[in-house]
Amino acid sequence: MLKTSYSKYILFFGAAIFAIGCSTKKDKFINRKYHAMSTKYNVMYNGNNALVAGVKELKTNLKDNYWDVLPVERMQRPPEEMEPTDRRNANIERAETKAVKAIQKHSMDIGGQERNPQMDEAYLLLGEARYYDNRFIPAMEAFNYVLYKYPKSSAIDEVKVWREKTNIRLDNTGVAIKNLKQLLKEKKEIMDRQIYSDANAILAQAYINEEYKDSAATVLKEAAKSSRDKEKRARYYFITGQLYGKMDKPDSAFAYFQKVIDMKRKSPRIYTVQAHAMQAGMFNHKGGDTLAFIEKYRKMLADRENRPFLDIINHQVGLFYDRQGNTKNAVKYYNVSIKKKGADKYLTASNYRNIAEINFKQAKYLVAGKYYDSTLVNMDFRTREYKAIKKKRDNLEDVIKYENIANTNDSILYVAGLSPEKRVAYYSEYIEKLKKQDEEARKKAELELRKQENRAANAAGDDPMGQDAPDAKNAFAANKGNISAAEMARNREASSVFASNSPKSSGVARSAGGAASGPFYFYNDANVSSGKASFAAKWGKRPLDDNWRVLSEMKSGGAGSDVSAADLEDADNNGTASGKDNKKDKPLEPRYDPEFYIGQLPQSQKVLDSLAKDRNYAYFQLGAIYKDKFKEYNRAADKLEKLLTYNPEERLVPPALYNLYRIYQTLDPAKAEVYKQRILSQYPDTRYAAIIKNPNPEELFAGSPEAVYKKLYDEYRKGDIREVYENIGQYIDTYEGEDILPKLELLKARLAGRLQGVEEYRKALNYVALTYANAKEGKEADALLKKDIPALEKVAFGAAPTSFKIIFKFEANDPKIAALIKTIQQFIKDNNNNNITVSNDIYTVNENIVVIHGLINKLAANDVATILRDYKEYKIAQVPTIISAEDYKVIQIKKNFGQYQPVK
Numbered sequence: 038m039l040k041t042s043y044s045k046y047i048l049f050f051g052a053a054i055f056a057i058g059c060s061t062k063k064d065k066f067i068n069r070k071y072h073a074m075s076t077k078y079n080v081m082y083n084g085n086n087a088l089v090a091g092v093k094e095l096k097t098n099l100k101d102n103y104w105d106v107l108p109v110e111r112m113q114r115p116p117e118e119m120e121p122t123d124r125r126n127a128n129i130e131r132a133e134t135k136a137v138k139a140i141q142k143h144s145m146d147i148g149g150q151e152r153n154p155q156m157d158e159a160y161l162l163l164g165e166a167r168y169y170d171n172r173f174i175p176a177m178e179a180f181n182y183v184l185y186k187y188p189k190s191s192a193i194d195e196v197k198v199w200r201e202k203t204n205i206r207l208d209n210t211g212v213a214i215k216n217l218k219q220l221l222k223e224k225k226e227i228m229d230r231q232i233y234s235d236a237n238a239i240l241a242q243a244y245i246n247e248e249y250k251d252s253a254a255t256v257l258k259e260a261a262k263s264s265r266d267k268e269k270r271a272r273y274y275f276i277t278g279q280l281y282g283k284m285d286k287p288d289s290a291f292a293y294f295q296k297v298i299d300m301k302r303k304s305p306r307i308y309t310v311q312a313h314a315m316q317a318g319m320f321n322h323k324g325g326d327t328l329a330f331i332e333k334y335r336k337m338l339a340d341r342e343n344r345p346f347l348d349i350i351n352h353q354v355g356l357f358y359d360r361q362g363n364t365k366n367a368v369k370y371y372n373v374s375i376k377k378k379g380a381d382k383y384l385t386a387s388n389y390r391n392i393a394e395i396n397f398k399q400a401k402y403l404v405a406g407k408y409y410d411s412t413l414v415n416m417d418f419r420t421r422e423y424k425a426i427k428k429k430r431d432n433l434e435d436v437i438k439y440e441n442i443a444n445t446n447d448s449i450l451y452v453a454g455l456s457p458e459k460r461v462a463y464y465s466e467y468i469e470k471l472k473k474q475d476e477e478a479r480k481k482a483e484l485e486l487r488k489q490e491n492r493a494a495n496a497a498g499d500d501p502m503g504q505d506a507p508d509a510k511n512a513f514a515a516n517k518g519n520i521s522a523a524e525m526a527r528n529r530e531a532s533s534v535f536a537s538n539s540p541k542s543s544g545v546a547r548s549a550g551g552a553a554s555g556p557f558y559f560y561n562d563a564n565v566s567s568g569k570a571s572f573a574a575k576w577g578k579r580p581l582d583d584n585w586r587v588l589s590e591m592k593s594g595g596a597g598s599d600v601s602a603a604d605l606e607d608a609d610n611n612g613t614a615s616g617k618d619n620k621k622d623k624p625l626e627p628r629y630d631p632e633f634y635i636g637q638l639p640q641s642q643k644v645l646d647s648l649a650k651d652r653n654y655a656y657f658q659l660g661a662i663y664k665d666k667f668k669e670y671n672r673a674a675d676k677l678e679k680l681l682t683y684n685p686e687e688r689l690v691p692p693a694l695y696n697l698y699r700i701y702q703t704l705d706p707a708k709a710e711v712y713k714q715r716i717l718s719q720y721p722d723t724r725y726a727a728i729i730k731n732p733n734p735e736e737l738f739a740g741s742p743e744a745v746y747k748k749l750y751d752e753y754r755k756g757d758i759r760e761v762y763e764n765i766g767q768y769i770d771t772y773e774g775e776d777i778l779p780k781l782e783l784l785k786a787r788l789a790g791r792l793q794g795v796e797e798y799r800k801a802l803n804y805v806a807l808t809y810a811n812a813k814e815g816k817e818a819d820a821l822l823k824k825d826i827p828a829l830e831k832v833a834f835g836a837a838p839t840s841f842k843i844i845f846k847f848e849a850n851d852p853k854i855a856a857l858i859k860t861i862q863q864f865i866k867d868n869n870n871n872n873i874t875v876s877n878d879i880y881t882v883n884e885n886i887v888v889i890h891g892l893i894n895k896l897a898a899n900d901v902a903t904i905l906r907d908y909k910e911y912k913i914a915q916v917p918t919i920i921s922a923e924d925y926k927v928i929q930i931k932k933n934f935g936q937y938q939p940v941k
Contacts, residue, residue, distance in 0.1 A: 072143040076155035084135030084162050091128030100380050103311045106279045109242040115171045133166035157183050157190040173206045194228050198236045205243050214243045234264035254280040271297050271304035287319045310346040317353040322360040348379035364395045386415035402437045432666045439655040446652035453638050464631035656680035657689050670700045688770050695725035742777035758879050762788040779814035792882050794932035795829045838921035841898040843889040845917050860911050
């Protein structure tokens, strides 16, 4: 009983002491100790742990861009840059919540002085959490509060470092550099080692931001040397190596990357692998020890610890082979790197880009275009590199188009020019190669079939009791049917009429008429016929039934079978049974007959001339594209020189010679002089000869294509329609193959619409849209075709009138026009009617229309026409036409004045 009474008193006094200690308004020993301990060991402990976990999460989840100098510290992306799937760091938010709780519940601000010694730590935690949450101004407020309120805090140096980190984030880099240099100078000897390292590191970041790479490397080395954090030390060494690389000091860069490697397991593996990659980028591929390099990377590829980084390692091996000129191995390792599907999208883009470049240099433009497409998908569209590759990819469209035309027409013209005997010999040689390939494909298919049958048989024999045998047998039978279909598909692929094995004959099939074209097998009637004949020759008549290929099933008289066992045996023996040779009865496959190909060659000289003309133009365009857009001078020269051997149209010769002259000014000045003299002697009156004779930059600019186009366009805007239309054709011929050509063609289309009507406008726009599909003007023409042309074609006579006009039609240069306009102007003056005006409108290339505007209705128009005809002051003899403003618009759009019937 007594014990119970004492317990009550103890509990009562304990509760009273707790209540007294909880107060934040009393400056008592017990209050201070209670709140200090509660802050430190409860709220702040949990808050600091959350911050550490949040920073660790940042290091784990955020991926660095090793293609540029790394930032000294990693940060989560600001809200405006976050993806929809990104989430804020929950641990950092929790750290801020704990810091706020510590301040709100345990702050003891009594008489303007803080009595809880843990509050400086709470405000520091609050600032750090806000900093990592990208809220830098609130973070700065927290740090400044500590500096103002707790100047003697034990964490004052750390707070100063955090304040300057925040200044850098707020772009106050100059202030941060000044303050950090002063802090390091004053506190170098007494500052905590890790804080000293952090101060140097953040000073290095400030120097990096200001492009002071040398200063940044100096202080970053000091930061690495004094850091107790091994991860930070490895990062600082790595960044130092990157900085020396940017300063073109490869030896120093190599040494600091080696420091990262020498840390071994003390460094995160990603830094070690990337350091190896950086050293590989500095390898001397001409004079270095290539055997040692390959051996090193073989070991890295075999190391199990490097499995997460195989994309990086394989890329470096691919790059090594690429620089050695071993493109086969380079492509192999680039593809392996792509398949590893690492997190570095730029690395993936680099693999695709390098493969694209290899294919481009090998003139495999279609393949290169596809790899460029994959490059762009994996690259940031805001970068300059993206825009450069996009431009190159767009230019490839023209290259692919013209290369196909050149190769196709070349092959047709080559074979068409052979004698009949040589044509037969040519295709006989091709057919022999085709037969050999077909035989190899057949053997490969049969080998694969036997492998599948063996696997199925082994599966059937796995169960010693035979319980699974029926299922295995069914699977085996079904598998054989599937394999036969696959084999047929492989045979069809091998037996394409023109499988691109013959570089010169490949174009013939594409140009042949009759059969539909396309990559799908059944779109080509010749392929289908050939396939049927081949199947019948090998298998005979087989019913459309399951397991058609298994002879035993057919002999047993399966459902729907109308084939005798003897027929099947003959078929399975490839036409040989009972000692009889049936080869004589086998039909000759069309693709094994030279006449099959010869019959598809064009015979008309007109068609051949058209093919040659298109081929020549394609060669000219390729030369211009390689020269101007890709700077591939050797390839450009090859195309243009080959063009000149084909006796091209006269209009292509001067620009081709001039382009060769410009190319060889870079490649071979002696050869450039040859082409120069040829232009001056054979084409002295051309623009190209004028440029060679007078290469004055100012005069050259005055006659540049851009200046000429601007002059023409200004004249067009002023209304000199006919003059521009007469001259633009010669400029189009002059600037053939130059970048200005699409602009000139589009202007010509507009002129055609103005002078010849909407039908000619549509045709001209269609030409521009198809010929310059990848140019801005081609796309603009396509948009006009889709939007404006349909609207113009819909306009028709008979719309409700809003006003009327009186019109007189003349030949363009008729002297009566001036006299008529003078008379009408006198009429307007006499009647003092400012609403009526007169104009001389262009109608067609050879016709004008004098128009009286501003007549509010048809009655007013008739009155004016009568006065002009009957009054002696005017006496206009020519009979006018009265027309509504809406119908006048129709005749100007469609040029159909002859179809207009005035409404009576």
